[in-house]
Amino acid sequence: MRKLLFESVFRQPLTERAPLPDDAAVAELATALGQAARRRLGRSLSIREVDAGSCNGCELEIHALNNAYYDVERFGLRFVASPRHADVLMVTGPVTKNMREALERTYHATPNPKWVVAVGDCARNGGCFAGSYAVVGGVSEVIPVDLHIPGCPPAPTAMLQGLLALLERTDADAVTS
Amino acid sequence: MPSLIDLTLEGRKVGQHRPWPRVVVDASVWIFAASELAHGRWSLLGLWGEPAAVHMAIMDGQTAEIAVVSLDCPDRTFPSVGKHHPPALRLERTINDLFGLSAEGSPDARPWLDHDRWGVRFPLGDRIDALPKAAPYGFLAAEGDGLHQIAVGPVHAGIIEPGHFRFTASGETVVRLEQRLGYVHKGIDGLMTGASLARGVQLAGRTSGDSTVAYAYAFSRAAEAALGLVVPDRAVFLRALLAELERLANHLGDIGAICNDASFALMHAHCGVLRESVLRAAGAAFGHRLMRDIIVPGGVSRDIGAGGAETIQATLDNIRLRFPALVELYDNTASLQDRTVDTGMLKPPLARQYAAGGYVGRASGRSFDARRTLAYPPYDALRFDVPVLSEGDVNARVWIRIREVEQSISLIEQILSRLPEGLTRKEVPLGGEVREGMAIVEGFRGDVLVWLRLRNGLIERCHMRDPSWFQWPLLEAVIENNIVADFPLCNKSFNCSYSGHDL
Ligand code: SF4
Numbered sequence: 309m310r311k312l313l314f315e316s317v318f319r320q321p322l323t324e325r326a327p328l329p330d331d332a333a334v335a336e337l338a339t340a341l342g343q344a345a346r347r348r349l350g351r352s353l354s355i356r357e358v359d360a361g362s363c364n365g366c367e368l369e370i371h372a373l374n375n376a377y378y379d380v381e382r383f384g385l386r387f388v389a390s391p392r393h394a395d396v397l398m399v400t401g402p403v404t405k406n407m408r409e410a411l412e413r414t415y416h417a418t419p420n421p422k423w424v425v426a427v428g429d430c431a432r433n434g435g436c437f438a439g440s441y442a443v444v445g446g447v448s449e450v451i452p453v454d455l456h457i458p459g460c461p462p463a464p465t466a467m468l469q470g471l472l473a474l475l476e477r478t479d480a481d482a483v484t485s
Numbered sequence: 486m487p488s489l490i491d492l493t494l495e496g497r498k499v500g501q502h503r504p505w506p507r508v509v510v511d512a513s514v515w516i517f518a519a520s521e522l523a524h525g526r527w528s529l530l531g532l533w534g535e536p537a538a539v540h541m542a543i544m545d546g547q548t549a550e551i552a553v554v555s556l557d558c559p560d561r562t563f564p565s566v567g568k569h570h571p572p573a574l575r576l577e578r579t580i581n582d583l584f585g586l587s588a589e590g591s592p593d594a595r596p597w598l599d600h601d602r603w604g605v606r607f608p609l610g611d612r613i614d615a616l617p618k619a620a621p622y623g624f625l626a627a628e629g630d631g632l633h634q635i636a637v638g639p640v641h642a643g644i645i646e647p648g649h650f651r652f653t654a655s656g657e658t659v660v661r662l663e664q665r666l667g668y669v670h671k672g673i674d675g676l677m678t679g680a681s682l683a684r685g686v687q688l689a690g691r692t693s694g695d696s697t698v699a700y701a702y703a704f705s706r707a708a709e710a711a712l713g714l715v716v717p718d719r720a721v722f723l724r725a726l727l728a729e730l731e732r733l734a735n736h737l738g739d740i741g742a743i744c745n746d747a748s749f750a751l752m753h754a755h756c757g758v759l760r761e762s763v764l765r766a767a768g769a770a771f772g773h774r775l776m777r778d779i780i781v782p783g784g785v786s787r788d789i790g791a792g793g794a795e796t797i798q799a800t801l802d803n804i805r806l807r808f809p810a811l812v813e814l815y816d817n818t819a820s821l822q823d824r825t826v827d828t829g830m831l832k833p834p835l836a837r838q839y840a841a842g843g844y845v846g847r848a849s850g851r852s853f854d855a856r857r858t859l860a861y862p863p864y865d866a867l868r869f870d871v872p873v874l875s876e877g878d879v880n881a882r883v884w885i886r887i888r889e890v891e892q893s894i895s896l897i898e899q900i901l902s903r904l905p906e907g908l909t910r911k912e913v914p915l916g917g918e919v920r921e922g923m924a925i926v927e928g929f930r931g932d933v934l935v936w937l938r939l940r941n942g943l944i945e946r947c948h949m950r951d952p953s954w955f956q957w958p959l960l961e962a963v964i965e966n967n968i969v970a971d972f973p974l975c976n977k978s979f980n981c982s983y984s985g986h987d988l
Binding site for chain 1: 600602603604605608639640642643644645646647667668669670671672673675676684687688691692693694695697738754757758760761764768774775777982983984
């Protein structure tokens with residue numbers, strides 16, 4: 309049994325390098341992001357994701373940030389399980405009325421300094437769900453938003469770019485203030 | 486034993502309803518239909534409301550005949566189907582929440598999607614003001630020595646959709662799980678009312694993000710059925726191509742994610758790479774990684790881009806090369822099998838009773854697959870197997886996905902090699918007076934049903950039913966007597982949609 313297990317773990321082609329395209333742009337982006345996070349926070353950047361009414365499309369692309377192509381953890385970007393560990397709240401969806409309180413409570417549970425990134429077209433103003441009796445609208449109707457990343461859903465690279473912009477901006481603010 | 490045909494003879498047939506008949510019946514026939522469901526002769530495909538009527542879509546399991554049975558509710562009540570046939574219960578609670586039509590005799594009259602936060606009750610019926618103060622939700626009681634409760638959500642620890650789970654446990658063993666959903670209710674049924682077909686299909690494609698193709702597909706087919714519109718051959722094949730790419734990407738993601746929940750991250754990493762490769766190929770071929778807004782009534786809005794077919798084929802070749810080793814790894818890893826085999830067992834009779842679709846049903850002996858059972862084009866012209874197992878555990882649900890990955894690869898290759906030339910889209914006629922249509926399309930997690938009524942080309946009422954409606958309650962059932970720590974594993978093997986369910 310042991311042998312079988314051993315073999316299956318180390319047998320080809322699993323020990324080969326995964327078929328990753330040499331995506332230099334992504335690597336560059338993520339490195340810059342990691343550096344900015346460290347400059348700003350002196351450590352890694354912890355992100356708590358909150359689905360406040362999304363169709364789940366945005367979540368799928370946020371998930372993709374963790375796959376081996378993007379592998380954002382190697383740059384110090386981590387998705388954490390609790391808002392109490394987070395620097396950034398990534399919020400998706402046209403905030404539904406049924407999720408409003410949960411979003412507020414998650415926000416208040418996140419320690420300062422904190423940033424809120426609204427991800428996706430819905431999170432900006434409700435997207436195509438705006439005007440429904442069941443929807444509040446954009447995330448900024450409920451909690452203050454620092455950055456909005458557009459798209460339906462935004463591609464993983466757009467999210468990396470957005471996070472970088474956020475950190476560079478807060479970095480600049482920190483220097484000038 | 487009367488057949489569905491006999492039943493439809495009992496009622497007043499509605500003129501413009503395609504492709505299956507719809508009949509308006511009286512209460513006694515309605516109750517008769519409910520009892521046939523309860524006896525397992527028919528399956529419930531959907532149950533939905535209107536301001537003064539309820540509709541029920543049913544299927545004869547033997548003959549795959551389908552019909553819609555309708556009942557007028559002038560006094561705002563209808564005889565409960567759920568009283569006889571539990572799969573109807575949550576749907577009836579929803580009808581009450583949205584339209585204020587109550588199911589008489591229902592054993593569960595608690596609200597479902599309505600959390601008392603909308604500021605209005607019965608938003609699609611006679612709107613009245615909400616209650617002044619939200620009443621606490623009455624979770625079912627579980628009493629006994631040493632039982633304790635664990636409340637989880639709506640915000641979960643991972644990157645997942647919101648919902649609330651209330652576990653009652655005895656030590657580590659789950660005695661009862663009760664779900665509370667509705668957190669992502671966006672009022673899509675309401676937004677559909679009065680919308681154009683263009684807006685309708687956009688909303689449909691945003692009902693459940695991982696099934697954006699399946700929803701746009703089902704919506705478009707329902708609209709085309711209503712209008713009697715035949716779409717060009719090339720579009721028919723491209724639609725199936727999109728649907729199979731969506732299935733492939735989701736199954737690959739799921740197989741890895743299930744293993745990840747058994748702490749086997751290696752599979753997750755490799756499957757994630759394969760999933761990403763499918764999304765990138767889709768992005769290259771159709772301009773959107775999730776293939777959103779491409780299927781529209783009349784055809785497809787975008788043809789496959791230059792080099793798209795080659796990119797997709799190269800991706801398939803790569804999956805063919807890498808996937809078998811991953812399957813072997815899954816099958817040969819004792820620590821993984823230890824977690825998935827015999828865990829979260831769904832017995833075949835229960836899957837049948839709930840007419841569970843997708844891998845949930847097919848891992849528990851229910852062979853229904855809309856692509857095969859209803860054989861809509863182009864699937865009637867393609868070769869594929871529908872894998873069925875009867876073990877009903879997490880392992881079986883993984884294996885169904887594995888087999889379906891292989892089938893989807895073969896289907897995509899057949900489609901690419903036979904893709905007809907020609908137009909990809911037809912003009913949609915405005916379509917005169919009242920027309921009704923229904924469609925059932927096999928999404929990656931099961932059958933997506935869309936029913937709609939058009940009046941002068943606008944949507945008067947559209948109802949979409951996610952496969953999760955009949956899968957969520959089964960998750961409650963399968964977790965009993967498993968340990969709390971196995972819940973994520975069971976949950977992921979079902980991978981029910983929150984947004985598609987909450988709508
Ligand atoms: S922005 Fe698009 S992908 Fe994101 S939640 Fe809204 S509809 Fe879904």
